[in-house]
Amino acid sequence: xxxxxxxxxxxxxxxxxxxxxxxxxxDWLVLETGRxxxxxxxxxxxxxxxxxxxxxxRVSPEAHYWIxxxxxxxxxxxLAEEQYRRALExxxxxxxxxxxxxxxxxxxRLYKEKGNYAxxxxxLTDILAMDDDYTSREAEAMRAAMIRVLxxxxxxxVVELYRLNxxxxxxxxxxxxxxxxxxGRYMDAVRHLLSGGLTVISRTLLHMExxxxxxxxxxxxxxxxxxxxxxxxxxxxxxxxxxxLLYYLGASxxxxxxxxxxRQVMELVRDAFPGSPWRSRAIAQLxxxxxxxVITSREFFYFF
Numbered sequence: 001x002x003x004x005x006x007x008x009x010x011x012x013x014x015x016x017x018x019x020x021x022x023x024x025x026x027d028w029l030v031l032e033t034g035r036x037x038x039x040x041x042x043x044x045x046x047x048x049x050x051x052x053x054x055x056x057x058r059v060s061p062e063a064h065y066w067i068x069x070x071x072x073x074x075x076x077x078x079l080a081e082e083q084y085r086r087a088l089e090x091x092x093x094x095x096x097x098x099x100x101x102x103x104x105x106x107x108x109r110l111y112k113e114k115g116n117y118a119x120x121x122x123x124l125t126d127i128l129a130m131d132d133d134y135t136s137r138e139a140e141a142m143r144a145a146m147i148r149v150l151x152x153x154x155x156x157x158v159v160e161l162y163r164l165n166x167x168x169x170x171x172x173x174x175x176x177x178x179x180x181x182x183x184g185r186y187m188d189a190v191r192h193l194l195s196g197g198l199t200v201i202s203r204t205l206l207h208m209e210x211x212x213x214x215x216x217x218x219x220x221x222x223x224x225x226x227x228x229x230x231x232x233x234x235x236x237x238x239x240x241x242x243x244x245l246l247y248y249l250g251a252s253x254x255x256x257x258x259x260x261x262x263r264q265v266m267e268l269v270r271d272a273f274p275g276s277p278w279r280s281r282a283i284a285q286l287x288x289x290x291x292x293x294v295i296t297s298r299e300f301f302y303f304f
Contacts (some may be wrong), residue, residue, distance in 0.1 A: 027053055028095055031062050043070050061087040061094050065103050077110050084110070101127055101168050108175065109304055121179060127172040134169070143191055150194060151253070154264045156220050158194070163202040170199050174245055174303040181248055182292065182300065186256035193249040200240045204233050224272035243269055243276040244301055250282065255291045262289070 034049035047070055053063040068083030084107045091100045104127050111120035128134050142162070149158050177193030180186070201220075204227050208215065211230060217223040224242075227233040237243075250265035269282035292300075 027057060027060060027062075031060075031066070034063075034066055038066060038069060043073060046070060059090045059093050061090040061103075062099065064090070065099070065106075068106065072106065072110065077114055081107065081110050098168060100130065105171055105304065108172075112302070117179070117183075121176070124172040124176050124179075128169055131166070131169070134166075143195065146194060146198070147187070147191060150190070151258045151261050154261055155197075155249075155268065156264075158198065159201055159205075159220055162198060163205075164195060164199045165202050165206070166199055167203060170196050170240065171303055173199070174241075177245070177252070178248060178300070178302065181252045181255065184255075186252050189252035190249065190256060190258075193245055193252060197242065197245050197249055200237065200242045200245070204237060207233050207236070221268055221272045224268075228273070241303060243273040243278040245303075247278045247282055247285075251285065251292070254285070254289050 030049060030053055034046045034053075037043075037046035037049060047067065050063040050066045050070075053060050054067075057063075064083045064087040068080040068087065071077075071080035071083060084103055087103050088100070088107075091097075091103070094100060104123050108120050108123035108127075111117070111123060133139055146158055146162055149161060173192040173196035177189045177191075177196060180189035180192065205223075208223075208227055208230065211232070212226075215226060217226065224237075227237060246265055246269050250262050250269065253259075253265060254262040263286065266282045266286050269276070270279055270286065273279050
């Protein structure tokens with residue numbers, strides 16, 4: 001009789017112990033399980049996991065973000081936007097504060113898809129404004145000085161004098177540069193594309209100094225050729241689409257009337273990236289320069 005009672009107690013309490021263990025899993029672990037399901041395309045399972053987090057803690061910005069990603073994948077852009085905005089409302093509760101930039105980038109993508117270009121621009125500028133250093137007078141003065149050097153002495157001299165290492169700003173700068181070029185604000189385009197390009201170049205230089213400290217370059221074209229021959233730096237340059245960015249930097253310089261620096265940048269694209277489709281476009285621009293139509297469209301190239 002006593003054995004039967006003991007067995008009954010074990011049978012009743014063991015499932016409860018499992019449930020208690022599951023309930024006590026930290027949110028970050030549950031969120032990671034949901035992320036893995038999302039990456040596998042198991043959106044229904046991922047949705048259940050993220051909603052379970054909200055049932056326990058309604059101020060989880062990560063859960064709102066991932067639910068937004070699911071809605072976005074399903075083409076439910078308005079619902080996705082609502083979730084991203086909720087995530088930003090609770091941004092101070094983020095486990096990793098840099099996640100806020102990712103959320104704002106997803107919002108910018110949504111606005112681009114919906115054709116809401118005013119909000120698209122604002123979402124990107126909000127990313128840059130998160131950094132007090134970016135909005136300081138010193139930073140603004142440095143960006144103005146970089147443009148003067150670019151237009152007076154060329155990109156080679158800019159790389160010699162300046163370094164930028166703000167990779168979290170890369171996409172915002174690159175997309176804003178394209179947007180301003182396509183809407184006729186050419187010097188604004190130059191400013192952002194130069195910042196994005198110099199970030200990529202600066203980080204690649206740092207990488208090459210560590211991997212090949214005794215390697216010498218005869219110029220920026222030679223630097224890119226050597227970087228493209230090294231596996232990790234080549235992968236980074238291709239992922240950042242530096243050839244496209246430099247092409248649009250050159251195009252923006254031409255549109256702004258800076259013909260000397262335009263030619264120098266387009267010649268760099270032509271000579272440094274022999275296997276790139278942007279090389280042929282640079283050659284065409286050098287032979288017969290033109291400005292792309294002043295519109296925005298899905299048919300154009302984007303960085304995201």
